[in-house]
Amino acid sequence: MKQGASARILAIMVSFLAAAGVNAQEPAARAAPDRPVVALVLAGGSSWGLAHIGVIRVLEEAGVPVDIVVGTSIGAIVGGLYALGHDAAWLSGFARDTDWTGLLIGKPASVNETYTERTDRARYVTSIEFDSRGFTMDGGLLRGFEALRYMDTLALSCPAPISFDDLPRRFRAVATDVRSGEAVVIGSGSISEAMRASMSIPGVFTPWKADARYLVDGGVVDNLPIDVARSLGADIVIAVDLFDSSSYNPEELNRTPISSLNRSLDIFLRNNTARQLSRADLVIPVDLRGFLRSDFNRYEEIGNRGEETARRYSDGIESIARRCAEARRGASERKPAVPPIPPVSRIEIRGADDRDLAYLESLFEPVRGTVPETATLLGIYPKIDRTGRYESVRLVRDSSEPDLPLVVSFTRKPPERHRLRLAFMYGSTFSRAVTGNLDVVPSLSYRGLLTEDSNLLVDAELMDAPSIRIRFVQPVLPALSVIPFFSFSRDFTTRLTATSIGYQYQMISLASGCMLSVQPAAGLECGAGWSYEWIDSETLPAIPETGSVDSASLLRSHIGLETLDSPIFPMSGIAASCSFLLSLKQLGSERFYRVLETSGSTFLSLGTPFSIALLWKAGTDFSLGADDADTAPPTYKPDLSSRRMFPGPLSVDEQIGSHVAAAGLEIKHNLNWRSRGITLPAFLLIQAATGIVIQDPQHIDWDPGLLHWDASIGAGIRFNDAFGCALRGGVHRSLENDFKPFVAIDLGAIGY
Secondary structure, three states, X not given: OOHHHHHHHHHHHHHHHHHOOOOOOOXXXXXXXXXXXXXXXXXXXXHHHHHHHHHHHHHHHHOOOOOEEEEEOHHHHHHHHHHOOOOHHHHHHHHHHOOHHHHHHOOOOOOOOOHHHHHHHHHOOEEEEEEOOEEEOOOEEEOOHHHHHHHXXXXXXXXXXXXXXXXXXXXXXXXXXXXXXXXXXXXXEOHHHHHHHHOOOOEEEOOEEEOOEEEEEHHHXXXXXXXXXXXXXXXXXXXXXXXXXXXXXXXXXXXXXXXXXXXXXXXXXXXHHHHHHOOOOEEEXXXXXXOOOOOHHHXXXXXXXXXXXXXXXXXXXXXXXXXXXXXXXXXXXXXXXXXXXOOOOOEEEEOOOHHHHHHHHHHHHHHOOOOOOHXXXXXXXXXXXXXXXXXXXXXXXXXXXXXXXXXXXXXXXXXXXXXXXXXXXXXXXXXXXXXXXXXXXXXXXXEOOOOOOOEEEEEEEOOOOOEEEEEEEEEEEOOEEEEEEEEEEEEEEEEEOOOOEEEEEEEEEEEEEEEEEEEEEOOEEEEEEEEEEEEEEOOOOOOOXXXXXXXXXXXXXXXXXXXXXXXXXXXXXXXXXXXXXXXXXXXXXXXXXXXEEEEEEEEEEOOOOEEEEEEEEEXXXXXXXXXXXXXXXXXXXXXXXXXXXXXXXXXXXXXXXXXXXXXXXXXXEEOOOOOOOOOXXXXXXXXXXXXXXXXXXXXXXXXXHHEXXXXXXXXXXXXXXXXXXXXXXXXXXXXXXXEXXXXXXXXXXXXX
């Protein structure tokens, strides 16, 4: 930081400290010259680091004056907030109120996502970018943008850049230069960036770039940096060590590769820490046996473990407190406090899209003239995320300006690049017969073939229903695209009984054509086009028809709407579609037929862990009669196949007909509704659906015997928007009035 800027911010802080009645002639973090300088060193350990809060509580009660704080990883986060002047009570609230899942896993989908973006997000579980030089991947699973902006918010009382010696307690964060392997001690700049760099767990978070260095978690080289505290002139060092004393069972090595990886990490960190312990005056070893490093939801128990351990070392803690008090000879000890900062008088928005500028200014306008509260700022972020245009947002009170303006910096999302993607879907029903389907779908997305925003898409299904689909998406207007396509598919459902393996239905088709796609609003698509298809399908005895169809010339149109909060186990929103198919002899079809279909679901959140959903699916073949020469062939007839509504063992005549309709009800309970830790959303599911299938269009008299239904109860887990699992058990009542119990398993992109 430039000397002039440092002097200005120090002068501002001094003036406000003076106004608060605090002697600020020396930097607040400095110890008085007549007593020892005390340093607190905090180790890394993910959720284990919340034990530091309990230790700090005991130190405060004993009256130990902490002048220097040094930390690694989670120790840098807790230590950095403590260095700002916050006390143990505030830190406990931080641990309790932080949404650790949202912070460390990522933000929700944008409300401005197009229909295609939403369906792709629901389909592809993973993707890898590539260019002419090969594949490119981020340095970690998470970019850490949500974590950084959260730290910006918590540390907004500290202008940046600033020397960390000017904080209420002097502070250092330790990171690792991933190129040289050297420890990097961060003592100035942005305290939120220092915390972000120190917590960059290799492989989990992308390295943090600072001054041409790429920084990862400080625990790689110095998980308990006592030597750093000594180098700052500490007379007394209190170190908080985190470990797990559980005995290791060698048999665990043969159960999962993660077991050996975790054990290796433990050995590495223990050896890393052991060489430092002898340099501390007091080591408080907190045994976190029984806790995982991901147990952020157990913040209170972990904090209590730290407090209980510290109380066992009360003699050493009180000895340090007495030594400091005696050196002061009865003079009062000023407790460090968060220095006052002036209200926001000016807001600067940087890097925003011009079309969002007025909207973003309106979001931050309420904080003008105030000292922004954390809750207020956290309420703004979801509104920014829903624009879908920004990769990150940063907040800082700029210390280079005398009035410390609030600078809000936006980084736009980079343009899409070439990608290899993968989709995975599996569904199976176990009853008197077993039916199942497995799809593994690698996909290529190649951009810029003709124009900058064109996209060549190739999907290949490899397993039970092998197919290939090639599409070329060429935007011609902002919301209009022309999509020529070609596809080959072989579709069938396996059916296993005690004595045979077969299939219920099989169809092979070859198709080519062109579609126009209009996406006028978020989550909405309208499309129309033409295709010519060559078909090889089997005659199904349960479905009346007058013969097979070898070719069809089809006009198609559809409309789709998707506003779900998540594709898998949504709690609110709508997903609906309607399609119309018209086959004309004049265009080369063997028959003339028209088919209309619709399906969808509406999810209503009850503002609690519960949601209720109405599901529907219906369709009709407008042919005059089942024996009419122009009736739609089974390939194009309406059907009720839906794993969400009917996971039970449906027969062919319970799926396909000239007229079909079904309605269902789903009640869902989010079991982790109140969880604040890093947990996967788990759900209890209760579902029921009934359907009617009419084979003969002339026979539409009401008959309860035409109904079949499913009822089931089960549970599911959502890993991400394109991978979940559901296990359901229930009963299916068939058209023959036969009750068939079943167990259904679904895995993968079950919301697609």
